[in-house]
Amino acid sequence: MPNADGYVRTGRGSPPVRTPTPRSRRRGVASAAALLVTAGTLAACGSDDGGASSLTWYTNPDAGGQAEIASRCTEEAGGAYTISTSVLPRESSQQREQLVRRLAAEDSSIDIISLDPPYIPEFAEAGFLAPVPDDVAERVTQDVVQSAIDGSTWNDQLVAVPFWANTQLLWYKKSVAEAAGLDMEEPVTWEQLVQAAEDQDTQIAAQGIRAEALTVWVNALIESAGGHIIEETADDPADIKLGLESDAASAAAEVMKSVSSVGGPAFTTAGEDANVTDFEEGDASFMVNWPFVWGRALGAVEAGTLDASVPDDYGWAQYPRVLEDEESRPPYGGINLVVGAYSENVEAAYAAAECIASPENQAYYFISNGNPASNSTVYDDPEVIDVFPQAPVILESLENAAPRPLTVYYSEVSGALQRIYHPATAVDPETGPRASELISSVLAGEQLL
Template identity: 35%
Template sequence: MAERSRGPGRRRRFAALATVALLAPGVAACGGDDGGVPVINVYYSTEQSFQKLVDDCNQQAQGRYRMVYQVLPRAADEQRVQMVRRLAAEDDGMDVLGLDVTWTAEFASAKWIREWTGAAKDEASRGTLQQPLESATYEGKLFAAPKNTNTQLLWYRSDLVPNPPKTWDEMIQMSQDLKSQGKPYEIDTMGAQYEGLVVLYNNMVASAGGKILNDDGNKVEFDQGAVDALGTLQKFASSGVTNPSFTNTQEDAARLQFQGGSGAFQLNYPFVWPALQEGAPDLKDKVKWARYPGIDAGTPSKVTIGGFNLAVSTYSKHPEEAFEAALCLRSPEHQLFSAVNDGVPPTVESVYDDPQMDEAYPFKDDILAQLKDGSNRPVTPAYQNLSTVLSATLSPPADIRPEQDAEQLRGSIQDALESKGVLP
């Protein structure tokens, strides 16, 4: 978020492609095949230029199948609810599904999506970064092909901060020093009661070496690292370094706060970079980037990954063609196109070496480094319930009581795990 911590898409670089995206059919026929040619309905939402990929793959298919792009709502929760309801009804009009990285366990455990095996699995795994691949895996089996990924970076004003902080404590102290000097000082990031707050907290938990759930995802662990992260979040929120609207801030609001000139630091996704080039000419040459802050100076941060994976519905009438279509949509060349035009980082490592990435992603080395040792959110079929419980307890962050809230969360999260996790 967040729309699952994946961040909003990059502003379009070419007006013509934007026009194609706007004209893409929102609802195409979900019914039968087209004159004997299998129709593969693809449900997806996050990329404005996705129709271009569909058209390209249809041409490559040479009549073996024809994909139709079914545009899902922008909001992640609305996407999930629409798919869950139709899959629960065993709707055979759904073929390829764009799943947020947190949905794999739920959809797989409900047997709504097919396991990837054989040559399709080999192709989906080849060269794919480990963390995105793990986000598509449940109980040791691959259930989706990673299409794109994401990670937040630290964006900072180099005219105010010559050397970026490596830890939260260091960043908070720098911000307070700037504030005392009457300079822009805010640390702008997401603090509203939604998935973005869960991601912020999970970044701190993972960076502290903590765990919210056990490795099997069926029992609360909530160890000392998770408790320490509660303390870090509370300290950040109560140190006088956030924007006054912190508890209502989501991704784009954080971007606008920073672009407005009051921020010295911003923790956000790469979409902020092209937006900065277009919308803040006075700031664009002053802003640099660095690795997300950690907890201990000697231990690099572990940042939560976002992104979307492509799954094949259990009820698809044409699974063989659906797997082929999904592989085409997430091919290295199409991941490169999506990265350059829509600002969604690739999951195939070799794409980062392409010269086209140099201009679109001058920070690509930092993104790749964070992705290689990043963190996934807790893996459980009941993730939606877990996220709801966490965000409610964490909000507002300044009121967190680490030990008391940890004890409460151990009980409420276990209750969430024992629910069905189908609809929150």
């Protein structure tokens, strides 16, 4: 499952130190030289590929689904192109850092990228993305949920191919919700959840960690309260109008504060993975999280590390409301495909992107890797519903989902929000105005971040 691989990175130990004799030193130099020559020759072989375009697809880490789709599409292309995959860092912010630097240097080896939607405006504005041909744009948006189209659009132009679309649900333990007297058939509010958690002496798991996940939560709360972090975007950063001093922002702050009071001892360092652990272990009985939760629980049951009764008690519903009479706006995430502007095979890359994002491949990816499709027809697939009984709720959630602020300066906005809204235990009505002030002066180049 996507997050089951954990954080472990392998490292190389240093070889034992030995003083080289002049002879072994010479041999060392000779073999290093030989290695360089060989590497040069191999690189030369790699770039000479004859007729077929050889495409490189930079993927975010997953359970192998994108690599499988790449080989399926290569086969389907019948020699027109071949796709090889190259895995990016785990965190989306680090994926961006690597890609931006390489694209700024006009790296032509980047053909297709699996890109996190909040970074699309920045990439598009910098001219890093090859324009989507009109006919392709028409085909890849057919039957696609609106939030995924919005997330692939910048300046009223489709600049990315919607691939998979993610959204958060409210996960709950059926037994606890019942004991607390919550009617989960009806929409619930954060206030009700906090009350229920207090009554039942349990925790609510949400992403309090100082990371992108915190921005996701803040954004969903402000949007659910009817506001926006950015009311009006502009080319000049000084003209960007923020909405952090609104009633919606203070309602969101109130929710954060009260949720953090029942968020458990590690609330301010908990991300999505730690949240699931708390939920599986029973420390938390309510949680907002992405659908990988379900696949991870089933996988753990299969591996024998989790009792089968645990996922049996899982319930899922729409993202909690901030205001009783206003529908919630759950987070929108996922991955869209973009084609690098410096690629030498733009046409083939778009053909490949279309193949990758086909409804069949989206269904395969949903079932095998737990990543929900952006194409709504996939949700009618009986096999999908069989594996993911939450599919209809996910589709509904995607239709209501709100993207994070669409701006070229997303990483500044997100970084500043994380700095001010962390720790959630200290959030108060002044937090919104303070964040607003920081974002404004950071965008004006008057403050560090």
